[in-house]
Amino acid sequence: MAVMRGKKICRFCENKITMINYKDERILKRFTNERGKIIPRRVTGNCAMHQRKLTTAIKRGRVLAIVAFAAESYR
Amino acid sequence: MRVYETTFIINPQSDDATIEKHVSDVKEMILKTDGKIISENHMGTRRLAYEIDKLTQGYYATFLYEAPTDILPLLDHHFKVNEAFIRDLTVRIECDPQEYLKQQDPFGKHGSDRPDDSRRGHRGDRGDRPAPGKPAEKSGEKPEVKEETAAVKTEEKTETAAVKTEAKAETSESDNASKEDKPQDDKE
Numbered sequence: 065m066a067v068m069r070g071k072k073i074c075r076f077c078e079n080k081i082t083m084i085n086y087k088d089e090r091i092l093k094r095f096t097n098e099r100g101k102i103i104p105r106r107v108t109g110n111c112a113m114h115q116r117k118l119t120t121a122i123k124r125g126r127v128l129a130i131v132a133f134a135a136e137s138y139r
Numbered sequence: 140m141r142v143y144e145t146t147f148i149i150n151p152q153s154d155d156a157t158i159e160k161h162v163s164d165v166k167e168m169i170l171k172t173d174g175k176i177i178s179e180n181h182m183g184t185r186r187l188a189y190e191i192d193k194l195t196q197g198y199y200a201t202f203l204y205e206a207p208t209d210i211l212p213l214l215d216h217h218f219k220v221n222e223a224f225i226r227d228l229t230v231r232i233e234c235d236p237q238e239y240l241k242q243q244d245p246f247g248k249h250g251s252d253r254p255d256d257s258r259r260g261h262r263g264d265r266g267d268r269p270a271p272g273k274p275a276e277k278s279g280e281k282p283e284v285k286e287e288t289a290a291v292k293t294e295e296k297t298e299t300a301a302v303k304t305e306a307k308a309e310t311s312e313s314d315n316a317s318k319e320d321k322p323q324d325d326k327e
């Protein structure tokens with residue numbers, strides 16, 4: 065847990081983003097790990113509101129095959 | 140009347156004219172129910188993140204429109220009956236559609252702020268992962284920890300892209316440190 069110290073800032077708040085585009089592969093990929101899992105906000109520093117919006121966006125992106133549900137090469 | 144956004148994927152193996160026909164069919168359906176198209180975007184053929192019906196690519200198109208709720212079952216049925224549509228998603232837009240459009244940035248118009256993106260794609264196998272055959276039950280927590288370090292690594296990569304943010308974070312950290320000292324002084 066001592067890996068990352070220092071105050072984390074929510075990227076979305078910083079850039080004044082109020083809606084997260086579920087068709088934007090780059091944003092969705094940035095906040096998922098290589099297995100396709102959503103990275104917890106304790107790691108990314110997102111605020112609760114934006115993490116909630118991001119989660120919705122990622123899940124919509126999964127339906128539209130913009131991001132994967134799970135990595136193909138698992139095990 | 141409500142504002143919806145419908146995005147669908149069409150099988151790209153048919154010819155362009157057929158694909159266009161499918162897209163305009165959807166548009167017509169919306170117009171027929173007294174809907175108003177606010178914006179349409181043909182994103183074109185794109186790689187799918189996972190195979191759907193053995194397809195690896197799909198033709199994406201999206202409509203932002205205002206229509207009565209009756210449109211939903213009609214569209215639903217249309218997508219279900221027509222095999223050319225391999226995926227569809229309709230979401231309700233609860234805010235001002237123009238504001239919504241402003242914040243859209245479909246498929247990387249904001250392209251090359253990270254030139255190292257292509258290198259990032261596949262990092263292959265990491266040697267420090269537990270071997271596939273090994274039982275995970277013995278160390279129930281171990282895979283979770285690995286997961287986290289992997290996540291942190293991804294985060295670090297993003298961090299380097301925004302060195303500015305990091306610098307900011309550091310200064311605010313030192314701010315915090317000095318703040319932490321103060322309350323103790325106050326108590327005494």
Ligand SMILES: [Zn+2]
Nearest residue numbers: 074077111114
């Ligand atoms: Zn935020």
